[in-house]
Amino acid sequence: MSSTVKVGLLGCGIVGGATARILIDHAPDLSMRAGADLEIARIAVRSLTKEREVSLPAEKWTTDPWEVVNDPDIDVVVEAIGGIEPAKDLILAALKNKKHVVTANKELLSTLGKEVMDAAEEAGVDLLFEASVAGGIPIIRPMKESLAGDRVRRVMGLVNGTTNFILTRMSETGESFAESLAEAERLGYTEMDPSADIEGYDAAAKLAILASLAFNARVVASDVEREGISAVKASDIVAAHELGYEIKLLAVAEIDEGQVAARVHPSMVPKNHPLAAVRDVFNAVFVESQESGELMFYGRGAGGGPTGSAVVGDLVEVARNIVSGGRSAGCTCYHSRAKIRPHDETRVRYYVVLSVLDQPGVLSTVAGVFANHDVSIASVRQEGAGDEATLALITHPATEGQHGQTFSELAKLDSVKEITSRLRVEGTGEE
Numbered sequence: 001m002s003s004t005v006k007v008g009l010l011g012c013g014i015v016g017g018a019t020a021r022i023l024i025d026h027a028p029d030l031s032m033r034a035g036a037d038l039e040i041a042r043i044a045v046r047s048l049t050k051e052r053e054v055s056l057p058a059e060k061w062t063t064d065p066w067e068v069v070n071d072p073d074i075d076v077v078v079e080a081i082g083g084i085e086p087a088k089d090l091i092l093a094a095l096k097n098k099k100h101v102v103t104a105n106k107e108l109l110s111t112l113g114k115e116v117m118d119a120a121e122e123a124g125v126d127l128l129f130e131a132s133v134a135g136g137i138p139i140i141r142p143m144k145e146s147l148a149g150d151r152v153r154r155v156m157g158l159v160n161g162t163t164n165f166i167l168t169r170m171s172e173t174g175e176s177f178a179e180s181l182a183e184a185e186r187l188g189y190t191e192m193d194p195s196a197d198i199e200g201y202d203a204a205a206k207l208a209i210l211a212s213l214a215f216n217a218r219v220v221a222s223d224v225e226r227e228g229i230s231a232v233k234a235s236d237i238v239a240a241h242e243l244g245y246e247i248k249l250l251a252v253a254e255i256d257e258g259q260v261a262a263r264v265h266p267s268m269v270p271k272n273h274p275l276a277a278v279r280d281v282f283n284a285v286f287v288e289s290q291e292s293g294e295l296m297f298y299g300r301g302a303g304g305g306p307t308g309s310a311v312v313g314d315l316v317e318v319a320r321n322i323v324s325g326g327r328s329a330g331c332t333c334y335h336s337r338a339k340i341r342p343h344d345e346t347r348v349r350y351y352v353v354l355s356v357l358d359q360p361g362v363l364s365t366v367a368g369v370f371a372n373h374d375v376s377i378a379s380v381r382q383e384g385a386g387d388e389a390t391l392a393l394i395t396h397p398a399t400e401g402q403h404g405q406t407f408s409e410l411a412k413l414d415s416v417k418e419i420t421s422r423l424r425v426e427g428t429g430e431e
């Protein structure tokens, strides 16, 4: 039995720095919880002169991450560098050297997850990744373990804090997208290039991981249909409020007849749905399962403390396994590839706004186009102003294909000047 578990850290930025701080500050508690001391043995960074959150003896620092993964004394490696390279090669080398690995790297797991999970399996070591989705919210372990007795049918997440901040701000101040984005930038909530958040790539990576766990079948980031929030207008939010909805960037994964549909897009969510109340930079994951019904996991999706707490939780689990000679659940993708439902066959509801000529018969012409494609209309609102009128419709569920054909035909009508908005409607219980 080992009484000290030696930890090698790759990276000491937001996640790595907080992990190191928690390991030092909470050491007595962690030691009791793990049944072994967790000692930071080595720590790799790019710069040795940057100011750090923790102070450790000079000989523990290195600029060569290979020294960490090849150090025979190290039991577990924390990868907190991010990105694909060199993170992937470092993780594979650590696993080959029979070291357990804890990572927060959603980008790697959502693209090359199978390769790293297989390598962990082959080496017989743990590869844990609680911090990779929704930061401090415990969601990986609940999906993998606590819900192993259930059948998850749908997962809906607000898994990107930056876009939730922007949409909350638009909703509460009436600002435009550009103004709210500028405020997010001013507060330091955005990356140097905000497109990974704004265009939904970050949420798509997290959804791929969640869907893989939910349905025990591998979903990769490129399986996720993706649409960002830059086209959401202040007027959409006003209209959503009038109808009793909020607009959120929802990540939705669902399974139906063995086929998985995974998508990230701005959605209208009824104000009485728990996800509509998730404000600011907070994240939440709403799970619908056969036996437990509805569950919601809520908290901070980013930042040093929350993410470091998730990483250290994984380290405690690894240390307990080392002490007991056990192993955590490995890869739970029993189907190495999920059957992905073609996008056109996914069933959704839409809110659509048309700018039309204010003439007799326009409403029936428009309704006829919906009927031509078997899309049934749940509600219509008409507002007139001079020669032009606005029609705002909400549909009942129909496929993306049916909706797409309807929108194309509407766009060709002389009486329809423009389709000014289209947003999916989620969380109404009608999906």
Ligand SMILES: NC(=O)c1ccc[n+]([C@@H]2O[C@H](COP(=O)([O-])OP(=O)(O)OC[C@H]3O[C@@H](n4cnc5c(N)ncnc54)[C@H](OP(=O)(O)O)[C@@H]3O)[C@@H](O)[C@H]2O)c1
Binding pocket: 010, 011, 012, 013, 014, 015, 016, 044, 045, 046, 047, 048, 050, 063, 064, 065, 079, 080, 081, 082, 083, 086, 104, 105, 106, 107, 131, 132, 133, 135, 301, 302, 303, 304, 307
């Ligand atoms: N930030 C969050 O809230 C959050 C939340 C969930 C998940 N994550 C994930 O956690 C990971 C790390 O994110 P982060 O925000 O902590 O990043 P970060 O603040 O940019 O830190 C990255 C760290 O890696 C080090 N590094 C980069 N390349 C290296 C190399 N080749 N060799 C050695 N060290 C290297 C950097 O060294 P220097 O300090 O010397 O530059 C830095 O300490 C990413 O996968 C991210 O997606 C982050």
